[in-house]
Amino acid sequence: MPRLRICFILNPNSGTNRRLDVPTLLAQHLDLGVVDYEIYRTEYAGHAEELARRAAAAGFRIVVAVGGDGTVNEVGRGLLGTGAALGIVPRGSGNGLARHLRVPLNLGAAIRRFNAPSFQHIDVGSINGHPFFCTAGLGFDAHVSKCFAAAGTRGLTTYVRVALREYRHFRPTSIEVRFGEKLLKTNCYVLAFANAAQYGNNAYIAPLADIRDGLLDLVLIDALPLWRAVRVGLGLAIGDLPRSGAADFHTARQVQVQAATPLGFHIDGDYVGESSIFDVNLAPLALEVAT
Numbered sequence: 006m007p008r009l010r011i012c013f014i015l016n017p018n019s020g021t022n023r024r025l026d027v028p029t030l031l032a033q034h035l036d037l038g039v040v041d042y043e044i045y046r047t048e049y050a051g052h053a054e055e056l057a058r059r060a061a062a063a064g065f066r067i068v069v070a071v072g073g074d075g076t077v078n079e080v081g082r083g084l085l086g087t088g089a090a091l092g093i094v095p096r097g098s099g100n101g102l103a104r105h106l107r108v109p110l111n112l113g114a115a116i117r118r119f120n121a122p123s124f125q126h127i128d129v130g131s132i133n134g135h136p137f138f139c140t141a142g143l144g145f146d147a148h149v150s151k152c153f154a155a156a157g158t159r160g161l162t163t164y165v166r167v168a169l170r171e172y173r174h175f176r177p178t179s180i181e182v183r184f185g186e187k188l189l190k191t192n193c194y195v196l197a198f199a200n201a202a203q204y205g206n207n208a209y210i211a212p213l214a215d216i217r218d219g220l221l222d223l224v225l226i227d228a229l230p231l232w233r234a235v236r237v238g239l240g241l242a243i244g245d246l247p248r249s250g251a252a253d254f255h256t257a258r259q260v261q262v263q264a265a266t267p268l269g270f271h272i273d274g275d276y277v278g279e280s281s282i283f284d285v286n287l288a289p290l291a292l293e294v295a296t
């Protein structure tokens with residue numbers, strides 16, 4: 006039987022443990038009787054998309070993002086419309102998609118899965134043409150992702166520190182949200198589009214989100230006074246935000262948002278930029294994943 010061809014794309018910049026020796030782990034845990042693998046290394050932000058496309062064109066059956074949600078996003082984007090499946094070795098700081106798909110966080114265990122992987126398809130979201138696999142969002146979460154990128158260090162502690170600092174300054178923007186027959190005229194402190202249930206680090210923004218149901222879960226927080234911020238923080242941690250009354254939940258496949266002033270947005274935790282108009286769509290089961 007031909008061996009399973011797998012390409013591992015390493016982002017040396019992801020996660021908090023830079024000294025981790027991934028090539029040695031791959032050599033230790035992959036069974037060369039069934040797997041034939043190569044390693045590609047990213048050299049700059051955005052490079053993983055190009056490498057993933059190249060790997061798919063070279064005939065690799067699985068292309069594995071070795072990194073966090075930013076790397077997963079780039080590799081997944083590069084694989085859309087190809088015959089290759091996305092794999093994940095979670096060495097990021099948040100690892101939202103890996104956690105949602107129940108990929109082991111122990112790297113050895115995650116790597117061993119590729120000796121006998123299972124395949125499934127997942128939905129793929131897009132916001133203004135930028136694909137996302139886990140979550141995208143407008144407002145405060147995007148603002149925090151922008152400040153987080155500039156913070157110099159990564160990890161949950163830095164994220165929480167940045168969020169607490171920015172909370173004092175951030176103000177909501179008035180928006181109109183259209184989906185299905187609905188038109189909501191409201192304020193946006195946060196509007197999250199969840200394909201997966203969590204942002205990463207087990208922060209459950211939409212605990213009921215199903216990544217294979219053909220729908221995005223919309224989570225709207227119109228204002229965030231202190232009492233509600235505390236409740237949202239607790240809801241994210243224990244996964245009961247829908248029952249808390251601190252956020253409104255909807256589901257939709259297509260959403261248009263018009264903002265009164267430009268709003269920042271993120272995809273899978275990486276800040277993209279600002280816009281006043283957002284076109285958000287879901288492509289059902291558009292990406293094959295190997296776990």
Ligand SMILES: Nc1ncnc2c1ncn2[C@@H]1O[C@H](COP(=O)(O)OP(=O)(O)OP(=O)(O)O)[C@@H](O)[C@H]1O
Nearest residue numbers: 019020048049050072073074075076097098099100
């Ligand atoms: N060689 C590189 N040099 C600098 N930056 C890179 C390189 N390769 C990838 N990147 C960028 O590093 C960023 C962080 O990577 P990633 O999101 O995978 O890790 P993380 O932020 O630690 O994890 P998570 O998103 O799960 O919290 C990505 O936005 C990616 O574009």
